[in-house]
Amino acid sequence: xxxVDLLHDWLAHSALRSSTRAEYQREVSSWIDWCALRQAxxxxxxxxxxxxxxxxxxxxxxxxGRSFDGPDALGHLARRHPEVAxxxxxxxxxLSQYLAAAHDRGLLxxxxxxxxxxxxxxxxxxxxxxxxxxxxxxLLHTLGSWGPAHSRHHRRDQLAVxxxxxxxxxxxxxxxxxxxxxPLPDGSYDARARAENSTAGRKFTLDPITGTVLHAYLxxxxxPADGSNRLLLNHHRKALQxxxxxxxxxxxxxxxxxxxxxxxxxxxxxxxxxGLWDEPGRx
Numbered sequence: 073x074x075x076v077d078l079l080h081d082w083l084a085h086s087a088l089r090s091s092t093r094a095e096y097q098r099e100v101s102s103w104i105d106w107c108a109l110r111q112a113x114x115x116x117x118x119x120x121x122x123x124x125x126x127x128x129x130x131x132x133x134x135x136x137g138r139s140f141d142g143p144d145a146l147g148h149l150a151r152r153h154p155e156v157a158x159x160x161x162x163x164x165x166x167l168s169q170y171l172a173a174a175h176d177r178g179l180l181x182x183x184x185x186x187x188x189x190x191x192x193x194x195x196x197x198x199x200x201x202x203x204x205x206x207x208x209x210x211l212l213h214t215l216g217s218w219g220p221a222h223s224r225h226h227r228r229d230q231l232a233v234x235x236x237x238x239x240x241x242x243x244x245x246x247x248x249x250x251x252x253x254x255p256l257p258d259g260s261y262d263a264r265a266r267a268e269n270s271t272a273g274r275k276f277t278l279d280p281i282t283g284t285v286l287h288a289y290l291x292x293x294x295x296p297a298d299g300s301n302r303l304l305l306n307h308h309r310k311a312l313q314x315x316x317x318x319x320x321x322x323x324x325x326x327x328x329x330x331x332x333x334x335x336x337x338x339x340x341x342x343x344x345x346x347g348l349w350d351e352p353g354r355x
Contacts, residue, residue, distance in 0.1 A: 073179060075104050075114045082173035086243075099166040102129055115174045122167065122189055126160060146191045157191035164189050201336045203346040208237075211343070214327040222323070227289040228304055229320055232312075234282040236321070236343040240265050242314035244274075248303040259283045279348055314340075 073081070079100050083093045106125045107114040127140035134153045138145045149157040164186050174180040203211065215233050219226050235245045244265035252264040259280035278286070296302060297309035304312050317340040325331035325338040336342075 073177065075107075076101075078115070078174055078177070078179065079104065079170060081177075082170060095162070096166040096169065099163045100170045103167055103170075115171065115180055117171075117184060119184065119186070119188065122164075122186065126163065126189065130163070131156070131160060142188075146189075150191045161190050201339065201342040201345075203338065203342060205350060207331060207334070207338075208346050210328050210330050211325070211338070214324050214331065217327065218324055225307070227285075227292055229324070231282075231285045231289045232304055232317060232320060233324065233343060234285045234348070235278075236317065236340055237346060237348040238263075238276055238278050238282055239344060239347060240276060241344050242317045242340045245317060246302075246304055246312045246314050249301040250303055251301055253286070253303070255283070261286065281348070 079097065083097055086093065103122075103125055104114045106112075106129060107117075107121070110121075112118075112121050123140050127135070131140050131145075131149065134149060134156050135145055136148070136152075138148060146157070149160065168183075168186050171180060171183055171186075175183050211233075215230055218229060223229050232245055235248070236242070240248075240263075248263065248265065254262040256262060256277075261278040261283050263276045263278050265274050265276055293303075294305055294309045296305055296311075300311060302311040306312050306316070321338055321340045321343055325334070331338050
């Protein structure tokens with residue numbers, strides 16, 4: 073498959089938001105163009121090629137004469153130009169997901185590790201409209217009161233929002249299969265959150281609180297209509313779409329004025345970037 077065809081096929085079948093798809097198409101297209109000029113393979117890549125692309129196309133004006141060659145350059149970006157560093161990390165994420173799509177389609181035997189090229193700059197608190205601790209507490213309160221009077225699938229709804237609070241993105245939440253969940257002795261779960269059409273994915277350890285909500289849902293989970301193993305099902309007993317999560321989150325937020333009147337509104341992405349607990353040092 074031609075690298076450009078792979079890009080279009082991946083984005084066309086992804087569960088990414090339209091704005092994210094546009095960003096990723098721009099970033100990966102830049103990488104493909106850069107490789108074409110140098111007769112390099114954009115799929116079977118070398119880490120140094122990615123570093124050279126980042127330097128040549130984006131980072132050179134911010135490195136004060138440094139080469140983009142490792143921790144020293146990354147540290148300089150993080151200290152002096154954090155917004156540039158965050159944009160660079162997003163670019164590496166786009167390329168990583170493109171390569172994952174190539175791997176899933178049998179075009180790449182093993183995924184390269186691009187982590188050494190990330191600056192690791194923490195997102196600012198305002199990013200993705202993350203909820204404040206007080207707003208999160210109110211969300212948990214309203215979530216606890218979300219019952220059969222609001223939805224006949226209230227256990228499923230509660231689990232979906234708890235999974236968002238664990239940091240799973242909307243597409244990962246609706247993409248979870250039962251096979252992706254493995255119980256641990258303390259009541260928590262190991263979960264493998266897969267990207268769209270992916271056999272691999274990021275590993276999460278779900279809090280015992282989420283484990284309790286999961287148990288409650290599994291006791292009443294319907295049998296899938298299509299024989300699939302998808303965890304969260306709609307009223308037709310089929311897999312949910314990620315856009316449903318935004319509707320659900322906004323319905324739950326409407327139960328309390330602090331969330332109902334919030335500007336910008338509470339979204340599934342905002343919940344996913346909030347976290348169930350505050351982490352030390354998290355911006």
